[in-house]
Amino acid sequence: MFILDKAATCVDTNSITKALKLWIVWLEETEIDPFSPAALHYKSPTYGFKEELLLKVNYHKSISYNTAANYINVIKNFYQFLGDINVIEPTLFFRHEQKFNGRGKAINATDLSIRPLRKHQGSSLNPLTKSECTVLLSIIEKLSRRDYLMIMLMLGCGLRGQEVITMNSCLFSSEVFSENEAFLIQGLEIGPDVGVMTKFSIPRELFITKVLYEEVLDFVEDANYLRALKKAPSQDNYKPLFLLSNGNRINKSTLYNVWTKIKKEFAESTGKPLAHKPHDLRATFGSNLLRLLADEVAHIDDALHLVKTAMGHKNVVQTMKYVSHLSRRDTLAQAAEVLDAAAIKFYIGDSL
Structure with missing residues (x-):
């Protein structure tokens, strides 16, 4: 129903399908209930998947930041869609927050957003031997x-x-x-x-x-x-x-x-x-x-x-x-x- 709704608004559903497929496979492997919010982020169907995507970007190197950002946005939109038809309460799975772009302009975002990690000079780790x-x-x-x-x-x-x-x-x-x-x-x-x-x-x-x-x-x-x-x-x-x-x-x-x-x-x-x-x-x-x-x-x-x-x-x-x-x-x-x-x-x- 979610994909059909997007198709009806002339949205390319290819990336949506890929994101949902990857998410469902991850849910099955981790045995996480997509309709149950969790106190621990790594057990959450939304925050946990966000961290899984970040691992794929930074550790496995299997997807790019842009792909990860698009995929988590699909999941966010899916939960928003479920909220619109009164299936779940979206705020149990992510929070809206106001952020500012490089020009200081306020933009609406959520705490599921994925952005490239900024590198700062001298920020490397230096553990004791x-x-x-x-x-x-x-x-x-x-x-x-x-x-x-x-x-x-x-x-x-x-x-x-x-x-x-x-x-x-x-x-x-x-x-x-x-x-x-x-x-x-x-x-x-x-x-x-x-x-x-x-x-x-x-x-x-x-x-x-x-x-x-x-x-x-x-x-x-x-x-x-x-x-x-x-x-x-x-x-x-x-x-x-x-x-x-x-x-x-x-x-x-x-x-x-x-x-x-x-x-x-x-x-x-x-x-x-x-x-x-x-x-x-x-x-x-x-x-x-x-x-x-x-x-x-x-x-x-x-x-x-x-x-x-x-x-x-x-x-x-x-x-x-x-x-x-x-x-x-x-x-x-x-x-x-x-x-x-x-x-x-x-x-x-x-x-x-």
């Missing part, structure tokens, strides 16, 4: 508990600097720890609702191992932290995880001062410079997690979607940058290797 990580871990174990955990949350959880700075200690409790028996703590969401400033204000589940979670829990239950917390401004359901001596929350300068100290110690220890920024810790986490998942799951596409979720990427194109590091022999073989090495002092009872 295995040898660099080994030295880094030995250095941060000598830092204060606060500074050690700041770095570990970036390296072991893939947090951005701003997310570490605004992390809420209320997320760390004995109840949550005791409820989780798996290797990873599950169901812990970060975002503006809990005071954590994620990129684009998009909430996501925090990827954190139980070992690292317990280290943070020990920190927030320590008398030194509790004394510092008494100086902090009182806020409902929000307590800064990392504080200055005056009770104020840490800032970017705090993080960069710690990193400068680490770089100095690294150079003195190895005779080589640590040519990395704090954000490269997040890149290290993403690269290692993708490598680990690529060995564990059947398809690289599935691994990419899992890394996308853990990293809080807006779309899978951002995650594609990590694929190039899968073949780097000097990169850590597994993300857990870093976490286990950092957790040694916890198991033997050493203190910082």
Whole structure:
């Protein structure tokens, strides 16, 4: 009926047929119901297909950006058509949004739109090597508990600097720890609702191992932290995880001062410079997690979607940058290797 409707308005139905055929095959392979919206984008019949098309453009190189844009537009129009005849509510499958073109003119669009990814100079990833990580871990174990955990949350959880700075200690409790028996703590969401400033204000589940979670829990239950917390401004359901001596929350300068100290110690220890920024810790986490998942799951596409979720990427194109590091022999073989090495002092009872 949808194709007939387009044919009646003198629209070339060839590309429409190709788009629908590819979409239906994908729906069957993924066992996704086209009439059921999903909370997770990769399980959605619209957003999931958009990410599938982006994979075909950037990873498989089987279609062009223009073709992908046309195909997702067909699916958007299909759902709009179903809405017009009162079969479904289109807003459950995509959202309208206003964007601006190069001339500053407002245009109507949807969040399904596909556009070529702009390349910015200096935006390539620079994850730490295995040898660099080994030295880094030995250095941060000598830092204060606060500074050690700041770095570990970036390296072991893939947090951005701003997310570490605004992390809420209320997320760390004995109840949550005791409820989780798996290797990873599950169901812990970060975002503006809990005071954590994620990129684009998009909430996501925090990827954190139980070992690292317990280290943070020990920190927030320590008398030194509790004394510092008494100086902090009182806020409902929000307590800064990392504080200055005056009770104020840490800032970017705090993080960069710690990193400068680490770089100095690294150079003195190895005779080589640590040519990395704090954000490269997040890149290290993403690269290692993708490598680990690529060995564990059947398809690289599935691994990419899992890394996308853990990293809080807006779309899978951002995650594609990590694929190039899968073949780097000097990169850590597994993300857990870093976490286990950092957790040694916890198991033997050493203190910082």
